[in-house]
Amino acid sequence: MTEERVPEQGRRAYAEFHRLVELIESMVLRPARRGWRLPLLCLVSRPGTPSPLAMLAHVFAAEERRVPHVRLDATGRDVRALLHEAYTGLVAGNFGGADRLAFRHYALADGLMQVDLTGVATNRRRRELIRQLRERMSQRAASDGQQAPPDPGGWLGVLLWFVLRVLPGVTFWLLTKGWLFGAGRRFRWFLRQQYLAPELAAGDFVAFASRLTVPSRETEDQEQIDLLLVHAFLQDLRVEYRRRPWRLKPWRRTACPVLLLDGLAPGNGGYALVRLINAVRDETGRSDPLLVIANGHDVPPDGLSPTDPAVAGQLVPLDGVEGAYRAWRSGLARARRAREDNAWYLQVEVPAADLTPYRNRLSRIVPHRPPWLARPVALVALVAVVLTTFGVWQIPGQAQRWRADCEWPPSDTGGLVHTAVRDGQCIGYSDHGRQFFSRDASLLAVQRQIFDQNREVEAAWAVRRDRPRVTLVYFGSLTKPDALPGEETFAGEREELQGMAAAQRRAYLEANDDRANPYLRIVVANAGQEMRYAADVVRMLADLARDEPTVLGVVGLVESRKAVQDAIKALGDLNLPVLAPTLSADRIADASSRYLQISAPNIDEATLVHDHVTEVLKKKRIFNFYTYGNVDPDVGAREDLYVNTLRDGLRSRFGGDAYQETYWRQGVDLTPVCADRFGDGVVFFGGRYTEFGAFAARLAENCSGRVPLLIGDDSVNRYLANTAARRPAPDNLPLAYVVKGELAYCNRIIGATDIERKLFLTDVRTVLSLCQSNSPIGERVGLAYDATRLHLRAVRTIAGNLSAPAGREWNPREVTPTTVYVTIRDVADPAYRGVTGLIRFDANGIAVGKRLTLLCVPNIRRAFDSPSDVPREIDRHPIDPAENKLYGTPPPNRRACTTQG
Secondary structure, eight states: OOGGGSOHHHHHHHHHHHHHHHHHHHHHHSOOSSOOOOOEEEEEOOTTSOOHHHHHHHHHOOSSSOOOEEEEEOTTOOHHHHHHHHHHHHHHOOOSSSOOOOOHHHHHHHHHHTOBOTTSOGGGHHHHHHHHHHHHHSSSOOOTTOOOOOOOOHHHHHHHHIIIIIHHHHHHHHHHHTOSTTTTHHHHHHHHSSTTOGGGGTTOHHHHHHTTSBTGGGGSOHHHHHHHHHHHHHHHHHHHHOOBTTBHHHHHOOSOOEEEEEEEOTTSHHHHHHHHHHHHHHHHOOOOSOEEEEEESSOOOSSSOTTOHHHHTTOEEGGGHHHHHHHHHHHHHHHHHTTOOOOOEEEEEOOSSOOGGGGGGSOOOOOOOOOGGGSHHHHHHHHHHHHHHHHHHTSTTHHHHHHTTOOSSOOOSSSOEEEEEETTEEEEEESSTTOOOOSOHHHHHHHHHHHHHHHHHHHHHHHOTTSOEEEEEEEEOOOOTTOOTTOOOOHHHHHHHHHHHHHHHHHHHHHHHOTTSOEEEEEEEEOOGGGTTHHHHHHHHHHHHHHOTTEEEEEEOOSOBHHHHHHHHHHHHTTOOEEESSOOOTTGGGGOTTEEEOSOOHHHHHHHHHHIIIIISOOOEEEEEEOOSSSOHHHHHHHBHHHHHHHHHHHHHHOGGGEEEEEOOTTOOOGGGSTTTSTTEEEEEOSOGGGHHHHHHHHHHHTTTOOOOEEEOTTHHHHHTOHHHHTTSOTTOOEEEEESOGGGSHHHHTTOOSHHHHHHHHHHHHHHOOSSSSOOOOHHHHHHHHHHHHHHHHHHHHHHHOOOOTTOOOOGGGSOHHHHHHHHHHHTSSOEEETTEEEOBOTTSBBSSOOEEEEEESOGGGTTSSGGGSOEEEEEESOOHHHHHHHTOOOOOOOOOOTTO
16 A cells, blocks of 8 residues: 555554554563563553554464464453463464463363362262362373273282372372472462462362362352462463573573453453453562553553543553653562562553554564574584584684674674674674673663664654654773673763763654654764774774765764874764764864864863862862873873863963872872862862772872862763762762763753753653652763754754655765764854753864853762752853853852862
8 A cells, every 4th residue: 555545644653553563572572581571561442443453463473483372352251261262372372383382380270170079079079189180180081981901910910000000199199299390390389379378278289279179169269269360370471481491492482472352341351351460460579471462442450440530641652652661661670679569551542543554564573583502403413513612612703702792693684783802892883782882781771772762763764764864873982891790880971872862762753743854873883991992993984884874973982082083083084073072182173174072172171170279269279180091101191182181271271380280099198188288279180080989088088187179070070970989989078070061960951941951851851761859860961962963953954955855765865974064063153052051163163162060069979869969060161141041040159169068
């Protein structure tokens, strides 16, 4: 069907439904590592519209490998009938390649409920139940007219009698006691689970089982029986999908089973079944691999009436389902940690549009092929694998890739990925979940979010091909060879990626509404510790830019070092604009005519520090302790442009004997700068943040009770962004430090009236869950957001000037990196109103008059822990009345930083 024959409303509904299918695909095909965490996905459709489950059943019905699924109609069915039909469908279904599911717990409970002891005397019911249980577990049922086997006599006859008569009884007794290795586990499970009061049986399985038979169960709590059946059903799925090295079948199951429940309505079994599954998950605290997708005209039960406005307000539209799912997962994790109840429902409102014409457009969800070692052929090839593994390990490079978490072998399954190993680190670039950089959990989380949004962008652009599509490269330092598990070393890089992720989401929403706005794909590039391998990665990016015409710029380049300046030059030779959110070394722009810097240069920072020291603190001297990070001092003296130009700026501003400096290392005595001996001076930390924690501890130790006024450079904000690094800090040590993006902090943007900061607040809350309760926003988030948005604004300007007819597919070669660079400068002339202040460039591409702020944190250890511990502004440069009025920020109360703030 062509686009012209389908109404616009249908196209929009299809695009939203397509995102729902992608979310379901990620749920179903995600391997279980720390629990499945699958919600009860309750679709709420309007009466008279076709059931969306028909579309989903079509999506699951692939030709070869299929997702295990069964579709049921809840109309007129009770819980037990639905469970039995789901069990039958999943057991008998042919889903292509995967081993059949075995429901041992549920089948045993279901079989017990079919035992009818009505006509049996009460004192004989136990014996009759044992007989029927033994028949069910034997390979064949006993026949009433079966003849006894012939008796050969002698010792052979005794042995035959023992095997046929005694051994089955002993085996059954061991089974029901749970003492038979392996097979007895399901009997023990029934006596240890929590429903139907198994403790009343005092460890006797037969006594417990008799309560499920007819007529005994008529006196039992029927809801407890239903809960037991649901629990047994889910327990079987947990067991069947529990991966262990010695169990091959679970490894061959690469898709979670799906239960499609149609016709959900108050009073029917489907409504009750959804409630019971939620109760079992909540009460047992255990997740399972069953994805339940229900459809009805009412929201699911959660203790409130279906018509209650409080419930109706929880409905999520399709275009917000990804964010709602992320929020639900976060809420579930918090509830588990706090041991609180948590609803597993995710209620999604389905559009009223008829999506049937789009049925064949939806891609089928096909389970991944099982790992090679889990396939039957692996048993034959095991010896060959063992023999070749040692040989492969000796191949130079491959073992290094494994150890460095670098993609191996390279794959062509999608995405832009190119990697190499240097010094035990995986460097290169990626826009896909096949390759992440770093082992830090927070850094991995934001990369995963960006890569997921990349997939959304691809899906949306497939529907709206007349929109521009832009690729930006985030270029930074994301790994180091000696990173410890759980160590958050790259808080600054994480913040910049968060800013780009927020801008990416905003671009996605704007491109959906206006064809001049571009969709944004983000490629993450890693140059290793301190950008040491930037040259190698630039060569990879050169090939990427040549093959992918949508690559129009680079954001990032975190630290002002010689290697970064060389990378800027190399990128400039490729005509790629570089938008640096935080680089500030003086004269770094000399390397390229395509360089743009949105932060103030170091000479402006030196001016701010000088004016604050001399005018506010009324001090005459400053003592600068500088460091170079994890490099040799001689190397740093040649290559660390940030530290060295900041030293030069301070020296030129203070001049003569008013400026002193020394390279700080562990063990240096700081007693000479204590307050009683350096009363007319201020201590300045002008080095890399990695040494600031040790410096602060040494200063507090040497100057106990006599701590001098302390000011830190803007690198220190990376230390303050790292909660774990601040925990060992000295108590009650005040610090003033320079920041570049304070205007985009939570206390500034909450209540902002300008449109850009209002959008920014919405984006960081929706995408990053920041600026909510005690979740501050880092400095670099706003700076990276500005850099990304400025680039996209230039592309939008170019696209808006093109007179291409509506509906024509976007030609990426109509926009070049050079035209984007020129347009960025035009957009910032006279100034671009960003979330971190007015952005305007001089002839070299350096920000002119960009706001710098001096913040005071009264206690380093507790910075950002509560509203009273949030750093406060104590000075600013420049104090621009026009900008202050534009952003609603009056001049600060210039004062010293003390323990009182």
